[in-house]
Every structure is written in C-alpha cells, then in structure tokens.
Amino acid sequence: MNRYVFYHYFIVCFTNLVMLVPYHLINERFSGSVMAIILSPFIGAIMLYMFTNALTKFPGEGLPEIFDHFYPRWLVSMIMIYKSFITGTSAAIVLSTYAVIITRFLNPEGNPYGIVLVLMVVCAFAATRSTVTVNFVLEIVLILSFPFVGFVLYKAIKSPLMNWDAVAIVAEHYNKMPSLLVIASATFVFTGFLNLSIFNRTFPTNFRFKYRWLLVLIAFIDLLMIFFIPIGVHGTEAVEHYVYIWSATADSTKMAYGFIERVLFLFLIVLLHLALAFTMVGWHMSIEFLRYLLPNNIVNPDEAKTPLRSYVIAGGILLITFSCMFFINQLSMFQLGGYFMIIRMFSEFVIVIWVYLLSKKKVRRDEKRISI
Amino acid sequence: MLNRLKIILSPSEDLIQNELTHPITGQKLELAYYLPLCDETKIHSFITVPFSKNEYPFMTLLQSNPNFTKVTDPATWTDLLLRGQAMVAYQDSIFSFDALKYSYNDLPDAKLETSILGPQHSLSEDPITSLSVIRNAYMSPELVIDKMNVGNLSRTSLYIMYDQRKVNNHTLDLLMHKLASIHLDLIQSTGQLERLLNGKKYQLFPTLLITERIDRIGRALSFGKIVLLLKGSQYAIILPVTFFDFMHAVEDHYESIWMTKLLIILRYSALFITTTLPGLYIAILSYNPEIFKVQLTFSLVASRSIVPYPSFIEVLIMLGMIEMLLESSIRIPKLIGSTSTTVGGLILGSAIQQAGLVSSIMIIVTSLVAISNFVLPIHSMSLAVRFLKYPIIVLAIFLGVAGVFLGLFFYIVCLCSTRSFGEYYFRYRGDVNSKQGEIGGAGTS
Numbered sequence A: 001m002n003r004y005v006f007y008h009y010f011i012v013c014f015t016n017l018v019m020l021v022p023y024h025l026i027n028e029r030f031s032g033s034v035m036a037i038i039l040s041p042f043i044g045a046i047m048l049y050m051f052t053n054a055l056t057k058f059p060g061e062g063l064p065e066i067f068d069h070f071y072p073r074w075l076v077s078m079i080m081i082y083k084s085f086i087t088g089t090s091a092a093i094v095l096s097t098y099a100v101i102i103t104r105f106l107n108p109e110g111n112p113y114g115i116v117l118v119l120m121v122v123c124a125f126a127a128t129r130s131t132v133t134v135n136f137v138l139e140i141v142l143i144l145s146f147p148f149v150g151f152v153l154y155k156a157i158k159s160p161l162m163n164w165d166a167v168a169i170v171a172e173h174y175n176k177m178p179s180l181l182v183i184a185s186a187t188f189v190f191t192g193f194l195n196l197s198i199f200n201r202t203f204p205t206n207f208r209f210k211y212r213w214l215l216v217l218i219a220f221i222d223l224l225m226i227f228f229i230p231i232g233v234h235g236t237e238a239v240e241h242y243v244y245i246w247s248a249t250a251d252s253t254k255m256a257y258g259f260i261e262r263v264l265f266l267f268l269i270v271l272l273h274l275a276l277a278f279t280m281v282g283w284h285m286s287i288e289f290l291r292y293l294l295p296n297n298i299v300n301p302d303e304a305k306t307p308l309r310s311y312v313i314a315g316g317i318l319l320i321t322f323s324c325m326f327f328i329n330q331l332s333m334f335q336l337g338g339y340f341m342i343i344r345m346f347s348e349f350v351i352v353i354w355v356y357l358l359s360k361k362k363v364r365r366d367e368k369r370i371s372i
Numbered sequence B: 001m002l003n004r005l006k007i008i009l010s011p012s013e014d015l016i017q018n019e020l021t022h023p024i025t026g027q028k029l030e031l032a033y034y035l036p037l038c039d040e041t042k043i044h045s046f047i048t049v050p051f052s053k054n055e056y057p058f059m060t061l062l063q064s065n066p067n068f069t070k071v072t073d074p075a076t077w078t079d080l081l082l083r084g085q086a087m088v089a090y091q092d093s094i095f096s097f098d099a100l101k102y103s104y105n106d107l108p109d110a111k112l113e114t115s116i117l118g119p120q121h122s123l124s125e126d127p128i129t130s131l132s133v134i135r136n137a138y139m140s141p142e143l144v145i146d147k148m149n150v151g152n153l154s155r156t157s158l159y160i161m162y163d164q165r166k167v168n169n170h171t172l173d174l175l176m177h178k179l180a181s182i183h184l185d186l187i188q189s190t191g192q193l194e195r196l197l198n199g200k201k202y203q204l205f206p207t208l209l210i211t212e213r214i215d216r217i218g219r220a221l222s223f224g225k226i227v228l229l230l231k232g233s234q235y236a237i238i239l240p241v242t243f244f245d246f247m248h249a250v251e252d253h254y255e256s257i258w259m260t261k262l263l264i265i266l267r268y269s270a271l272f273i274t275t276t277l278p279g280l281y282i283a284i285l286s287y288n289p290e291i292f293k294v295q296l297t298f299s300l301v302a303s304r305s306i307v308p309y310p311s312f313i314e315v316l317i318m319l320g321m322i323e324m325l326l327e328s329s330i331r332i333p334k335l336i337g338s339t340s341t342t343v344g345g346l347i348l349g350s351a352i353q354q355a356g357l358v359s360s361i362m363i364i365v366t367s368l369v370a371i372s373n374f375v376l377p378i379h380s381m382s383l384a385v386r387f388l389k390y391p392i393i394v395l396a397i398f399l400g401v402a403g404v405f406l407g408l409f410f411y412i413v414c415l416c417s418t419r420s421f422g423e424y425y426f427r428y429r430g431d432v433n434s435k436q437g438e439i440g441g442a443g444t445s
Helices: A002-015 A021-027 A033-056 A063-070 A073-105 A112-127 A131-157 A164-175 A180-188 A192-202 A212-234 A245-251 A263-291 A308-327 A330-371 B002-008 B040-053 B058-064 B074-082 B127-137 B169-180 B190-197 B214-222 B257-286 B294-304 B311-331 B334-354 B360-373 B379-399 B401-417
Strands: B015-021 B028-034 B068-071 B085-090 B093-098 B143-150 B156-163 B209-211 B226-230 B236-239
Touching: A002 A131, A002 A192, A002 A212, A002 A263, A021 A033, A021 A180, A021 A212, A021 A245, A021 A330, A033 A164, A033 A180, A033 A192, A033 A212, A033 A330, A063 A073, A063 A263, A063 A330, A073 A112, A073 A245, A073 A263, A073 A308, A073 A330, A112 A131, A112 A263, A112 A308, A112 B379, A112 B401, A131 A192, A131 A212, A131 A245, A131 A263, A131 B401, A164 A212, A180 A330, A192 A212, A192 A263, A192 A330, A212 A245, A245 A263, A263 A308, A263 B401, B002 B015, B002 B028, B002 B074, B015 B040, B028 B040, B028 B074, B040 B058, B040 B085, B040 B093, B058 B068, B058 B085, B068 B074, B074 B085, B127 B156, B127 B214, B127 B226, B156 B169, B156 B214, B169 B190, B169 B226, B190 B209, B190 B226, B190 B236, B209 B214, B209 B379, B214 B226, B214 B236, B257 B294, B257 B311, B257 B360, B257 B379, B257 B401, B294 B360, B311 B334, B311 B360, B311 B379, B334 B360, B360 B379, B379 B401
Parallel strands: none
Antiparallel strands: B015 B028, B028 B085, B068 B093, B085 B093, B143 B156, B156 B226, B209 B236, B226 B236
C-alpha cells in the first residue's frame, strides 16, 4: 500500500511544473534560489518524518478524527475550516493557472471562464467520490502520465538548446541568502505527504511507511530539473521573460518522428490530467475537512453512495472559486500566490508539529492507561 | 452412505440423494448421483426398476452386472460421483454404477465469443445440459449449485453456482439481497437479469459479465466468482468482475505468450482509438490543426476542402450511418445480410466521399472506429464503449483537444467509482499482499 503514499507525494511534486514554483524560483535565481533548493529537502524530510511517524500512532484516522480526540468541537471546526481553505486554494490556483495555459496555447479564441467552469465541474464531480475512488483515479492518472512526464524531461535535457554553462553560472550563486518566498516555493515540492491527513483513513491498521527517503530524493531531483532545465534551455537572462516557463521550455523541443512535432501538446495533455487530479485530491480533502462541521457525519472511506452534503459542499467550493476568478486577474494572482505560499508554509509547520505533539500525547496517555 | 455424503459434499441442488424402500419386502436402497452428469434413463432401467420389480435378488444383479463395481474406500466416493457414477448402497455394501452422459453433442456453437483453439461450443438453453457441461469443466466437490425462481409470473429457474471454499461471502450476501429485491413479472433473458442486477440505474459500464463460453465459466469459478444460469438462455452471468476481465479473451491462455501480451496492448489501444478518434478529428481539424506536422495537416485539410460544412457535422453523419449499418446487420435475415454490408459499406462509403459530402480521411476514421470497437472481446463491454465516443464528441465541439482529454478523465473517474458487487472495478492491482492489508477496508459498499 506504500505506493499510494508515493502517488500523493508525486502528484504535488509533478503538478509544480504548472504551479507558481518555477516562476518564483527563477525570478530570484541570482539571489538565493539555489540555497533554497539545497535547504528545502532537509526541511521537507524532517516534516515528512515527523508527520508520518505521528500518523502511525493514529492508524486509519484522518486529521479531523485526530484533533477530535483531544480538543472541543468548536476548536477543531476552526482548524478544519482553515485547512480546507488552504487545500482548496492551492487546488484552485493550479486549476485556474492551467485554464489560462489552455487559453494561451490551445484555444486562444475560447472563453476562459467557460473552460474553467467545465474543468471545475468535472473536478468537483471527481472530488465528491469516495476517498478510495479518489485514490484509484490518482493512481491511474499518474501511471498513465508518468512515462510522458519522463519523456518531456528527457527531451528537454537532450535538446540541442540545452546549455550547461548557463546552469553552472546559476549554480554558482549557491551562497546567497534565500528570501522567505523562495524557501516557501521550494518546500512546496516536498509537501505531498500532507495529503495523508485525509488519505490515512484508507490505509489498513497494520500499515507501515517504507522508503520515505526515496520520496525526498526523487522530489529533490524533480525540483532540480524544474529549476535548472529552463535556465539551460533559455539562458540565464532570457528565462525571466516567460511567465509559464515550462510550457515555453516544452515548446522549444521537438519530436522528429511521429504525428506530433511539438512536445508542447504532449506536455499540455499530460499537464491537464495532472492538474485535474491535483484539483480533485485537493477539493476532496476540503470536502472531507468541511464535512466534519456538519452534524452526524459518518466517516467511511469507501461509501457506496455519495451523501448529499458532499455535493452541497463541492458546489459551494466551486461557486466561491469561480466568483474569485472574476476579481483576481493573472498578475495579481502571481502576487497573491506568493503570499499564499508563505502562509501555507507556516501553517503546515504548525500543523505538522501539532500533530506530532498530539501523537506523543496519545502515546503517553495510552501508557498511563495501561499502567493503571 | 447418504449421511456421510452430506458431510463430504457441499449442498447442491443437482445432487440427487434418494432412499428407496421396497413396499413389500421392506428392503432399503440408497442412491446418490449428480443429475446433470448422469443418464437418468440408464439409472432407472438398471437400478430403480429392477429394485422395485424385485424379480430376482437385487444383490445378484449388483454382483453379476459388470456395470456395477464394488467400492470399498470411502475416499473415492466424491471422485466417482463427479465422474458421472451413481452410488448405490445396498445391504451394507456400496457399488458404483457408470451412468455418465456426454452432452457435448447437444450444445450449439459459440457465436459471440468464438475462439480458435478453445472449446467450440457455447452453453445450451437447456439448463441441465449446461450444468452437466459446467460440472464436467469444474470437477470439484466444493462446487455448489443453488436453485431459485425469479419473476413473479414466469418463475424462471435460476441456478447460482460458486466454489464454496473460494467464494467471498459478502458478495454472495449482496447478490442474494439483490435477487430478493427483484419484482418483475417476466424474466426471459440473461441480459434482462443483468440490467436488473447492474447496480445503479444510469451506469456507464457493465458490472456483470455475460458469457457463453464454458472455459471462461470454469476459470471464473476457480477464482471464487459466482456464476448465474437462467433457464432458457444460453448465456451465463459471471460476477463480480473487474474492468480487466472484459478486456481479456479466453484465448489469452491458449496461445503464444508474447503474441498474447501484444494483443492485450492492442486491445487497450483499440479502446483508446474507438473512444477518442472522432473527438480528436473534430478537435484537431477545427481547433488545433497545428498539433500535427505541417505535411500531415495539409493532407488532412486538403481532403476536407470540398466538404461544405464544419467537421462535427461530417462526423455525426458518418457515425450515424455506421450505427445504422451495425444495427441493421443484426436485424436483417442472414440470407440477405451480405447485401447491407456491400451497399452500406462499400458503395455508400465511396459514393459519399466522391460526392464531396464527407472527406476521405473521415471514411478512414469511421472505419477505424468501427473496427477497433470490435476488437474488444466481450459484447456487453463493446456496446458500452460504443456509446462513450458521443459525449467526447460533444466536449470536443466546445472545448477542442482539452475537451477530449477532459472526457477521458471523466471516464476514468466513472470507472474507478464503479463497484461490482462490493469489489473494486477498475484499479491497477499489483500483488495485494495479505501481510500489508487491503486499502479502504476491502469493499463495504
């Protein structure tokens, strides 16, 4: 069952190709990005080990149940609202960014709001399915898209435009102090384990985490490639002219054989599925967090019939996200996205340490109960 | 003997266990045999009739007739019974009587799922013949055959078969619950039963497998699945199934391993082609011709240059035609069946292209879609898949390439959320290690 942990880790990791992460990192490539990239796996690994160790003390329980053991209902409800806001927002950012990419590269004449609405409806439908189903969808999507992600990365590295000197020049700036924003962006790659705060429910009670170091290692390599390949392809200076840096990078490579010449289209299709899966997982978590607030909530990771409350919550999330899109334009989204990154990083620190302390508390409590 | 057999054998509808008492002499005879495997007339003329007439001592008949063999070891009882022998217990000694009936010659040829090297026969409409064949294919004392009646008016017999040791009891309970909730006057075919049992009403994919092949049934039983057999229908239902069972032909076990692996890949690519190709045609020609190489785009657009309307109308015309052709070739009597394919496929196809109503690429697309649809080995799945291309076409009309792949994502979600009698329908299943446990508490739906 450890493969499901991998999927949750990697969906966050891969989806970063589309997210704001490369944009922020590349903007500060001469001032601290490299340092942030070197530091972030350590931060990520410490968080990962703390959180997963804590979860082993709560087998088959999600975050709402864990907090519910220790705190009054109103406090847990506050935390859940906050958590669902965080996960819902990051999902919404991914989806809306992707909708913009579609209108730029695939349907220049399409109505962006119409496209984003259809994408949202499908994601909301997928998010209302049971937790186990979401797991399976994620698995299938990742297995299908993994070879293509690898292919796009390989193509970009082997591209004749790839200039390793540019990479070396940027890498030499490793001794600059990183800013908070860059640290927050870089650590975002390593936060896939937080999905387990809901998906821990699906694991059997004798579940054990394995190969956790491998997760961090692969994510680190992924981060290096996300950052350095565009610099190598576009050059140290030209790289900052692109907003959707990875679409531009994919577009600068071509396939000599076969029907499709531009790698961009392959990339966009893979990215579509990754973005949809990421949004599905994020919104599913938001729905499950918010369902805690409602009375008589039954936690069942594999419910036969989706309850009405899931649909209502999903519709609410959809409406809020969609109406937010009218007020936020693309430029301010990058800025707000940066603030969001920082907030997200600190709130994740707090949650992880909190859950870790709670697991210690639970162990002490159980020991006391046994000794009595 | 009978008491002992009750312990050894699983309770089964087709196991006949009789205790005969002669009205005059008061002698007792115990008789046990599997009804579908044995020739009943033979049993009557050799055992029951001589016993009741009692013209000369029955023991003499048992000892003198070479068809009767004395059995001393009780361990061989089940084996003998499953090989079509009738067991007779008379005066503390036990005999076996060879009454095996071969019913293979009564079976019709397989029509829907033909195979080259596998068995050539399908099930029979006579349930006893079918049961005999299934008993012969799955010779295990653990095979249970239950009988019940469905339909308020028709009271059609329904046989439920499963391996007692391997079956999932939760699935069996679900099935019994479902069967008990059927309230319909007439139940006449397996397909009808399939729709009644098929989970939700608006379900995209079949969650029960209808088959006519004996080897598929035997294999399913050996995996602990449940087989339903309806009187008067030559198709059986297998449940629970996964999506991958539908993509699997029985021949995959009979033929060269590498070619088989290649064929499985071929089936999945056919599935992809038949669902997405019409949508991709619309999306690429109307939205993103730049996806393809320039030469390819030119030849695509050039073949469409005489067509006076947008690509989606062209697609709808051709797909409508091909659906009518398929539908009519089922209804047309076999004698004139070839006319429809000639007229529809060859003449109409080339004429519509020459008249400039449809591009020649579209003809290729349509035929490819139709052909790849029939690569799928199971009829009910290929019917379900036949529908899948239409929603994708609608999405392609409005959203282009993104719409096509959005539709695929939607189908993946639908597949993953389907459950077939509590079992996961669509999932990549490596080895499920019992040490590690199963995800999600193993099917509570």
